[in-house]
Amino acid sequence: MCGIAGFFGQPPNGAAAVLADMIGAVRHRGPDASGIHIKETAGLAHARLSIIDIASGQQPMRTADDELSITFNGEIFNYVELKTELERHGHIFRTASDTEVILHAYRQWDVDCVSRFNGDFAFALHDARQRRLFASRDRMGVRPFFFTRQGRCIYFASEIKALLTVPGITAEIDPIALDQIFTFWCPLAPRTGFKGIEELEPGHRLIAESDRLVCEPYWRLTYPRSGEEEEDRRSEPEIREELRALLLDATELRLRSDVPVGAYLSGGLDSSIITAAVKHIRSDRLRTFSVTFDNAEFDETAFQNEMVAALGTAHSAVATTPADIGALFPQVIKAAERPILRTAPAPLHRLSALVRDEHFKVVLTGEGADELFAGYDIFKEAKIRRFIAAQPQSSRRPLLLRKLYPYLPRLAGQSQTYLESFFGARPGDETDPLFSHLPRFRNTASAKMFFSGALKAELGGYDALADLRDRLPADFPRWHPLSQAQYLEAGLLLPGYILSSQGDRAAMANAVEGRFPFLDHRVVEFAARIPPRFKMRALREKHILRDAFQDLLPKTIANRIKQPYRAPDAPSFSGPDAPAWVSDTLATDRVRDAGLFEPRAVEKLMTKCNSGRPLGFKDNAALVGIVSTQLWHDMFTKQAAQPPARKIA
Template sequence: MCGIVGVCGISRARPTEASTLRAMLGMIRHRGPDQFGIYLDDWAALGNARLSIIDLKTGQQPISNEDGSLWIVFNGEVFNHVELRQELEARGHRFSTTSDTETVLLAYEEYGPACLSKFNGQFAIAIWDTRRRSLFLGRDRLGVRPLFYTRTGDTLIFGSEIKALLAYPGIQAELDPLAMDQIFTYWSPLSPRSCFEGIHELPPGHFMRLEDGRIRIEPYWELRFPEEGSLPLRTKGEYADELRDLLIDATQVRLRADVPVGAYLSGGLDSSTIAAIIRHHTASPLETFSISFGDPGFDESEYQTQMARHLGTQHHVVHASHADIGRVFPEVVWHAEIPILRTSPAPMFLLSKLVRDKQFKVVLTGEGADEFLAGYDLFKEAKIRRFWAARPDSTFRPGLFNRIYPWISGLARGGGSYASAFFGMGLEETGSPDYSHSIRWRTTARTKRFFSEDLAERIGVAMAAEGHGLAYPSGFGQWDPLHRAQYLEISVFLSQYLLSSQSDRMAMGHSVEGRFPFLDYRMVEFCNRLPPTLKLRGLTEKFLLKEISREWLPPAITDRPKQPFRAPIHRAFFNDTPPDYLEELLSPGAVRASGCFNPVAVDHLVAKLKLGQGLSETEDMALAGIISTQLVERQFVSGFRPSPPLDESDDVKTVLRQGASTEEQPCP
């Protein structure tokens, strides 16, 4: 796992100094502190910060093909590189390393952009063709690994994180008002937008080609589901056997590494299944890692300990107190590079530190099972609402929400009138494409009442010019309702928020690579073809996964109700030891200076907390969003401070070609 950066002239030569690449790489050294590499010529500059996991001796980047006409920097892993290497050798290619990076490069040389469809992995790729003066950027199907870009004049600048782009001379960050509106609705901007004006992400499943002065972006993979009622007839046992075999293989190939590999253990079904497969179907030693909370409303340590004992793993736990979450929150935002409406990334940041402290660089986790096998309560909620919509006068049907949300206090008050009022909004609009998510998005959007008049006005102008940005694929209306809900959850929540703010960024903040068997593209495409009743049967989530997991897990894990991963919000900031940055950050003067929020409304929210009054869920989200936006504005806009650039003490491989700057000389 690594971080990459680059600069490229669009229609003419744009020589880049090595010092610029050193500054950009200095911003992301946390992604790859082991080695660094720079390639420079008169048109292009590539840089890499390496976290060495595969081919520790000869895998240092940048790497070239046999004749030196192609150069690559690469962030990620291609887990089927062993098989691809054999295929490429049979076609006459000769390798000088055993790294997957070289396999990626030679696959591109052999197949061009079509190589991306052959990769089973998580990646962001940059390849420079010195003969054609062509730059190729590619990103994995679901967006596990980030890749951002911007342009200034005739120059394209790209990198794994936005902060690397800001180290390029003349690039400055300004919050994008439309992105702010999207974040405070969907929890993230909609791809390709970032939260900063003029800075974009390469969307998941896409590649970019820069050649002959033109930039072209195209998809190579799309998230698709079959038309409703078109699935082939197969038995439950046949589907179960295929799921079991795929999941075992997806887990096994993700253990390919030249360093030890651990596993997260949340105490839930997904991570427990992955850990059990490692224990039962590989010879790999296993150490597991968990988070415990002092707040019993969020703690799952009882199940984590039970599962660790069941598997016999060496188990490690980090304790996340309210004060711990508030203390690390500025670091969390620095790595996330975006306002966040949850504090859940903070415990994940603490967990990755524990992993690194125990000398691990790689962990397997259970992300993706809830999205692709219908594990979230949101899917049940949408199913109940459709059931209720068929008899909107029913007094029994709204009561089903108590079965899926027993932890929401007061849901049954007033004889169920509260549930009826809340979940009944838009009840009969079952043909709406966002039916499954409309309540969540409407609830989140209430946080925008804290916006300043100026920001609200700028949002209105942007929306009039561009629209809101949420689009639906062709054929969406012909999919099963569950599949429509899954599409929205995967394309918006998983790809844009979860895999970024809560996963890649929090792990790589401590130089840890996460690997996700449930996101193996073969698993993804198989799950998308599963009949909905094998994912959500009645109100039983992840039905087929539970069936196959009984082979490995105790009933206390397979049969326990789904508990969403959450972390305390207002108590993380307003407690016996509030973080020292909080009072000044939320002061009327600081809020007014950032220009995003109404100082009076924020002051009322703070006063409510100081009086010890509880907050609604919307107010809790608003608080996290306000604090994190204030931090983003301070860290990246008004107070951006570059990290130290690479210096002579860093292990830097430098390749100079074709009239590049002589500031540095090639390594021997």
């Protein structure tokens, strides 16, 4: 895992200095070593986090004939098998690194090499003979890759802050991206928060030559047409057995490392399965790490301790209070490089700092299971809402709404009338392809009432929901309703927020690499073919996954109802323990100068927060969104980026 940066095209004046500044901005991703390489019209830079082939895996790496060079972030987990195959084709290797495998795979299979990689990766490869830059990103979007064009030159990097060190490249807020964030929690790729700066989409590759730039998919997340042959027709026990074998293999592949590998342990089903899988594969004592809270609404300590006792792991935890979140939040936004509507990345930022301080660089986590196996309450919610809509006159069906979100006390305490109004379908919703997510999108978007008149005018009636509908795959209407809902989670929120602001950025801020066995593309493709009835049995989420691994888990964990990872929102920025920067950031003149929100409305919201009354979803999302947007504006657009001190090892 590392930081990458570079350019392709007509080289700028002082190219070496430009590369040094770019890679210096992301040295936190790779503090172990750094380097640059310039050849003809390409410049590559690298900040290394040494995990595989520590002795000889330095980058940028070149082939012996100096025709190919690469800067690579991430891991190719099947590099051992690929290396053996390439050696049979006559390739000779000088290192034991997965980086060199990419170079030889490209030479053997050209740009189609990425289809053979099982990994989490973002890389840029310069082919001097063909005068081509070839870049690619992993299928699920675990590792980031951003790029922008200036004149006849393309600049790219792991993080946007590296691009902003290039003379002439500035951060200008994209109002449409901001509207998308305040609807979906993230921009719709390739859009980022800044005009003119793009994100290479998950499962895509970029090919740049002197006269063209192409971004194209090499893989797409897809599901079978409902009831058709692509769906797995085997018995549930047969599917369950293969799922178990596949996930164990994916976990074993992600244990390949020349440094120790630990695991995050939340106390939920997903991280518990991964941790138990590691113990099943390896007998040595595993190091586990977790977050705890002083508020029972968020804390999962009891379940964490139960798994630690069951598996005998060596465990460390970091306690997190609202004050801790408030103090750390500016660093979280600096790492995320975009506004966020939840504080959840902050405790994970603290957790990765604990992992770093314990001298670990790699952790396995359970991300992806909820998206692939229908674990979130939003899937149950959509099923119940469809059930109610089928018989709108029924008085009994709406009572099922009380089974939703038991971990949200304010919602659970609402009247039946309120719940039916909150979750109820509007005319035409049943035929809307976004049916499963409409309540979430609409409730999140209500925070846009705080947008300033100038921002609303600039948006000019832009409709984020219509934009998303236009981007859906052609086969989307033919998928099962559960598959449609899963696609919106796995194809949008997962790469756009969970693997980004809450994943890569939170971990790599402290030079920690997260690995995700559930996101092995073989597991993803296999899970997509599993019949929906095996994923959700009645309202039992992740049915087949639970049964596949129940023998490795305590019964209380195997049967535990999903409690999503959450963190305190409004209390982190209000009350007597609120950090001083909050009042400065939300001062009326600061809000007015930024021009993104109505100052008077923000004042009223803060008064409500400071009253001590608990806030609902809408106000919490609005507060965190406003706070993070103001911080983001101040960090990236208000102040000129200061180039970091140059240090090339």
